[in-house]
Amino acid sequence: MFALEASTVITPTKILKDTYIIVSNGKIVRLAKTLPKNFEKVDSYEKCIIAPGFVDIHTHGGFGFDIMCSNVNDIRKFIGRLPETGVTSFVPSTVTDSFENLKLFSEKFSSIGYVKGSEVVGIHFEGPYININMAGAQSRAYIRAPSVEEVKVLTGFFNSVRKRVTVAPEVEGGIDFIKTLRGLNIIVSIGHTEASYHQALQAFSAGARIVTHIFNRMKSFHHREPGAVCAALNCKNVYAETILDMVHLHPATVELVYRCKGSKKMVLVTDSVAGAGLGDGTFKLGPTEINVVAGVPRLPDGTLAGSTLTMDKAVKNAVKIGIPFIKALEMATLTPCKAMMVRGKGCIVEGNDADLIVLDKDLNVVATYLKGEKFFLL
Ligand SMILES: [Zn+2]
Incomplete structure (x- = not known):
């Protein structure tokens, strides 16, 4: 289990500020404002946006x-x-x-x-x-x-x-x-x-x-x-x-x-x-x-x-x-x-696949996560 964090998360039906996306076994398990105690593994992206892939x-x-x-x-x-x-x-x-x-x-x-x-x-x-x-x-x-x-x-x-x-x-x-x-x-x-x-x-x-x-x-x-x-x-x-x-x-x-x-x-x-x-x-x-x-x-x-x-x-x-x-x-x-009637993707919501991208302020792709696995980092 790990969490991703950025100043802005776009789900894309909502804009969330200072939110952790908690990921486990390739799925988004929870969106949270705070993390449980002793939660150590967090990928933080300052001044970035997390969006669905x-x-x-x-x-x-x-x-x-x-x-x-x-x-x-x-x-x-x-x-x-x-x-x-x-x-x-x-x-x-x-x-x-x-x-x-x-x-x-x-x-x-x-x-x-x-x-x-x-x-x-x-x-x-x-x-x-x-x-x-x-x-x-x-x-x-x-x-x-x-x-x-x-x-x-x-x-x-x-x-x-x-x-x-x-x-x-x-x-x-x-x-x-x-x-x-x-x-x-x-x-x-x-x-x-x-x-x-x-x-x-x-x-x-x-x-x-x-x-x-x-x-x-x-x-x-x-x-x-x-x-x-x-x-x-x-x-x-x-x-x-x-x-x-x-x-x-x-x-x-x-x-x-x-x-x-x-x-x-x-x-x-x-x-x-x-x-x-x-x-x-x-x-x-x-x-x-x-x-x-x-x-x-x-x-x-x-x-x-x-x-x-x-x-x-x-x-x-x-x-x-x-x-x-x-x-x-x-x-x-x-x-x-x-x-295309594809379910379980395209939106950052509990239960969906953790297919996520991190964009910088110029909208460049900084990182990509495929079912929770970090794939690409500039
Ligand atoms: Zn064509």
């Missing part, structure tokens, strides 16, 4: 590793480095590829075993059942009609974590497909889509609960054809993934999302690719080659291909554009957990 529900890789292309050892290395950016849990995302390659990925990823690093709390298949006109960096050659049989095989490799599929609801049979996936307890998000407002509403009624990177790879908002963007902003139960790298969205667009969704439904994600955490260069994104120039990954034709964003940077960017820090933290911790 970040939860990134949309990443394709980082630190030179693309999760689709990497071997098991390299995936382990990627997982081992994520805590450097404050990420204590994450949801790896595939890209559109052949069934064989998605199956190979699923076999590989589900066999990695325990790794000291960020915890895998879900799996996200981004496509291949999307709209070819909204492919973006997704490989057009492998975009195809929805297949429940494929999804059953692919998600079958991941029994202990949440499963999610990004679907374009307007494709042939799209709405029935969403209903079937929900019946299989698979989370559905809509994205890479030209859905009309009505089709998006139908998708939400059928059980879709998230929009994959709102605005990006969705039909543009038009006042007479408002589309999926407007449906997502209007429907109060829908979670909106937001890539806050200052490249994918103009800050004013982020502000609009925040005004409509608030911190309870806006989710900060990285959509990061192998180049995240590194300098410029050429990297793989599944079957596709991408170039990172001035920190921005693109296909050779200039199409944006994910980001080099990290979660700590996303939170800093949110604060930079005027979103209150406590709200930015919520959108990087508790809200993503709720979107």
